[in-house]
Amino acid sequence: MKSEFHITFPSGQPTLSLTGTNQQYGLISSTTFLSCAGSEITSSSAFMFAKNGTRIRNYNGDINDPLKYSTTITSGEIQLRINDTSVSDEGIYTCNVGFYPTASYFLQVEGRL
Numbered sequence: 001m002k003s004e005f006h007i008t009f010p011s012g013q014p015t016l017s018l019t020g021t022n023q024q025y026g027l028i029s030s031t032t033f034l035s036c037a038g039s040e041i042t043s044s045s046a047f048m049f050a051k052n053g054t055r056i057r058n059y060n061g062d063i064n065d066p067l068k069y070s071t072t073i074t075s076g077e078i079q080l081r082i083n084d085t086s087v088s089d090e091g092i093y094t095c096n097v098g099f100y101p102t103a104s105y106f107l108q109v110e111g112r113l
Helices: none
Strands: 005-007 016-018 023-027 032-038 047-051 054-057 069-074 077-082 091-097 103-110
Touching: 023 032, 032 091, 032 103, 047 069, 047 077, 054 069, 077 091
Parallel strands: 023 103
Antiparallel strands: 005 016, 016 032, 032 077, 047 054, 047 091, 069 077, 091 103
């Protein structure tokens, strides 16, 4: 069963939510996708992703390991792609859009070692 976790803003401000649950699972050697959605996200929104507090993608669009990570943005959703998922990819991933509060996931990696 999937659900969405929303961050509430005062007095009618936009919302930022996670697609799915706040705990996600990835399989070793596969591609894992993490998404966040927001009512104010557009194709030109400034956003960043981080893992355990270290930026993966900064607001300028620079990605620290472009072979490992890529991002896409559409109206209403931002997606982080993690290529060749491994145990070292486990951790807390955060999505931040503009100056709005951060949405977070815990990614757990499963599979055969």
